[in-house]
Amino acid sequence: MHRINDLISYLEQIAPLAYQEDYDNCGLLVGDRQQTCTGVVVCLDVIEEVVNEAISKGYNLIVAHHPFIFKGVKKITGSNYVERIIIKAIQHNIAIYAIHTNLDNIEGGVSGMLAQKLGLIHTEILSPKKGLLSKLVTFVPTTHTEQLLQGIFSTGAGSIGNYSECSYTVTGTGSFKPNEKANPTIGTANQAEQVEENRIEIIYPNHLERQVIRALHAHHPYEVPAYDLIALQNRNTEVGSGFVGELEKSMTKEDFLAFITARLSLTCIRYTTAFQGEIKKVALCGGSGSFLLKNAIASKADVLITADFKYHDFFDAEDRILVCDIGHYESEIHTKELLMNVLTKKFANIAVVLSSIHTNPIGYYKL
Ligand SMILES: [Zn+2]
Incomplete structure (x- = not known):
């Protein structure tokens, strides 16, 4: 149940x-x-x-x-x-x-599935999102580094692409002086202390922040662990809009239109007539993806497959890229x-x- x-x-x-x-x-x-x-x-x-x-x-x-x-x-x-x-x-x-x-914005999501239906290879997210990642920096006695790392990794922190449990550690000296109200793991009240500590850096997605801090407190030996949370400007290559990948072999425009009609069981396609080249690199986005036209052109895609393209947006494509509007429902079914x-x-x-x-x-x- x-x-x-x-x-x-x-x-x-x-x-x-x-x-x-x-x-x-x-x-x-x-x-x-x-x-x-x-x-x-x-x-x-x-x-x-x-x-x-x-x-x-x-x-x-x-x-x-x-x-x-x-x-x-x-x-x-x-x-x-x-x-x-x-x-x-x-x-x-x-x-x-x-x-x-x-669901649109994850690798195995709506656009990822569309890419799979077309058998695209070398796929990646077309417009990765910024502002979703942070870094934890903390300082822990060398003797407790492993237990802390494992505790924090167990939240899912430390993943970068196909790699998990990623961290960086460097050894240095931490110093502190507990006051009489403190209950220090190491040292005594009113005496300055120096401890060999590791500085640990671990990346994490922002939505896991609470779990990461909870794990830090649970696995760190100190009464008051010192730590910094740093917002990162990095794009998260695993989260974002649209997908881009390649066909095994290039196709003429006519063959490509027939190919996607068959693969995606389409009833009609609205497409730009100006584009005359061959199709090898394919950008796509399930649902309303006309906002990705610039990204698709910048990625050197030959075609953008999406839905809800407006009349004037078709002009913006000029002859630089083939735009295929396959219908919102059809692109997401x-x-x-x-x-x-x-x-x-x-x-x-x-x-x-x-x-x-x-x-x-x-x-x-x-x-
Ligand atoms: Zn939709």
Whole structure:
């Protein structure tokens, strides 16, 4: 038996809420996280039919990519679909959880999965985020260095790319004089002390700060450990928007359009006609990614695949890059599969189903 909170905690370990964009509203939107989870419906968008689907199956958790509550809700009277969903979900004890730009911004997320669908190689995040990393500097007696390091590493601190337990240590001399109220591990009141100490430096993502400081206090032998927390300007290459990678072999524009149509089961593609080159390097972003045009050009990508491109934005691409607008829904539909895989792998005894409701509000008319 698992509480809904167990599933949420796991999802937030993979895609921390701290990685969502400022405008976003990820997390538990409706419901009681302490309930026992009776089953999960995974969808891209929450519409009333999806809530009905959960009710008919007897499942009490909906995990959606898009938050159905974006703006402030001041009255809940059922006057629009958002209010009606809130009412129905609460009446039926259904929790609704959104995992949106925090899932977009991780390596194994929405764009990463799109890159996988196209079989791209040498992939990396197109626009890595700044301001997510800090460094802990602390000073510990050489005799206690290992125990402290292991304690801090156990929080997940010290990871850089494919390397974990990264730290830097240099030996020096620490000095201090305890007063009469102190209870020093080493030394006595009112006597200056000098101890051989290691200066340790460890990088960590900001959202782990509380755990890191707790581990520092738990594993450091001193009554009052000295430490500095330093905000870093480094980009976090594992967190950010879009992906860029390469095709195994270059293709003509026509072959590429046919290739992505088949691989991503597309109905239509809006693309720039000015670009005439071959396609080898591919930038992409699930959902609205027109803001990445400059990054895609700077990365020397031949194409940017995304959605929600406006008419005038197509001009900005000139002939420098092929822009393919494949549709918002189409660029993210594989997210359902991604979430389902993540949840079923970890919670084998909980029923997780993909919603069978087609939630794309846009239709395509064909003659
Ligand atoms: Zn989206």
